[in-house]
Amino acid sequence: MPQQHSADQGRGPGLGPGSMAVEFVLMLAFWLAISGQYNVLFIAMGVVSAALVTWFTHRYVAANLGRHTPPSTIPLRWARSIAYVLWLLARIPPAGVLIAWVVLQPRLPVEPYVLRFTTHLESPVARTTLANSITLVPGTLTLDVDPDTREFTVHAFVPSAADDLVSGEMQNRIARLFLQDPAPPPEVVWEPAAEEVPRR
Amino acid sequence: MNGLDTPMAIVAIVLISAGLAFLVISVVGVLRLPDLYTRTHAVAKSETLGLILIFGGLFFVPGLTWDAAVRLVLVLGFSVLANPTAAHALVRAGRESGVEPWVSTDDVKPPPGGLT
Numbered sequence: 001m002p003q004q005h006s007a008d009q010g011r012g013p014g015l016g017p018g019s020m021a022v023e024f025v026l027m028l029a030f031w032l033a034i035s036g037q038y039n040v041l042f043i044a045m046g047v048v049s050a051a052l053v054t055w056f057t058h059r060y061v062a063a064n065l066g067r068h069t070p071p072s073t074i075p076l077r078w079a080r081s082i083a084y085v086l087w088l089l090a091r092i093p094p095a096g097v098l099i100a101w102v103v104l105q106p107r108l109p110v111e112p113y114v115l116r117f118t119t120h121l122e123s124p125v126a127r128t129t130l131a132n133s134i135t136l137v138p139g140t141l142t143l144d145v146d147p148d149t150r151e152f153t154v155h156a157f158v159p160s161a162a163d164d165l166v167s168g169e170m171q172n173r174i175a176r177l178f179l180q181d182p183a184p185p186p187e188v189v190w191e192p193a194a195e196e197v198p199r200r
Numbered sequence: 201m202n203g204l205d206t207p208m209a210i211v212a213i214v215l216i217s218a219g220l221a222f223l224v225i226s227v228v229g230v231l232r233l234p235d236l237y238t239r240t241h242a243v244a245k246s247e248t249l250g251l252i253l254i255f256g257g258l259f260f261v262p263g264l265t266w267d268a269a270v271r272l273v274l275v276l277g278f279s280v281l282a283n284p285t286a287a288h289a290l291v292r293a294g295r296e297s298g299v300e301p302w303v304s305t306d307d308v309k310p311p312p313g314g315l316t
Contacts, residue, residue: 033270033271033274034271034275036267036271093249096222096245096246096248096249099241099242099245100225103225103228103229103233103242103246104225104228108233110238112237112302114301131288132281132284134284135285135288136248136280138241138246138248138249139241139245141240141241141244141287141291142284142288142291142292143237143292144292153295155237155291155301157238157245
């Protein structure tokens, strides 16, 4: 709902033809950069693809363009985004090795849990970033996000894979990215309820 | 001779081989793990790492042109975004159609060789 609200107010590029044109040009530039083929056939296919993608997605893209971003904070947000991406990339190898180690053991000591917690992240883009980060890092998958209660449901391969979520570190790093204050670690509900809370 | 014995090429070969190993492990995971969710972990995650390693290796391949490098970065960026999105779509669909996650208990351990 907040997206529609802001579009109605006409803040940012909104849903107008201007934002569609911007998205179309970006998509086409991406196509041309990737394909590297500059004959009529390939460019025509690029135009059709970019138009289709723009048509399907501009509702979502436009809703999040240029909202709540005072220009003075843009360098800071870029710096923090880059720092966050580096932090996230550094999480991938150890977690990937952990999964490989579990999969290759004859005993297959996989211990999946479903955990739920509520996040304090306010903007929908921030919550999408969290959901995608959870899924990107090996060992945790976002099962569901409730847009109203902000409750995340996450599947963990082994309990320790969810450490960054239980400690709230990942949430707080994303909060920094969106210029929000950090919050204390969330209350986490584990399923199945482990008698001994999963080893940490 | 063909440039395969330079230090750069050796780095490339090591990284690409490691990436391939992770892709193979993710296949092993898909075959051995007990349910949809854990299998998605294997396929989406070891694969992310495998892709990063393979692309990292490709950067060291001798004779890499500048525009090919840009394209590698774009494709890697796209895969890194698309992979979790697809994995999420998969498990969310599973959840909404009521697939119960497999649970490990002390008396029910997966048999050696995995469940089928």
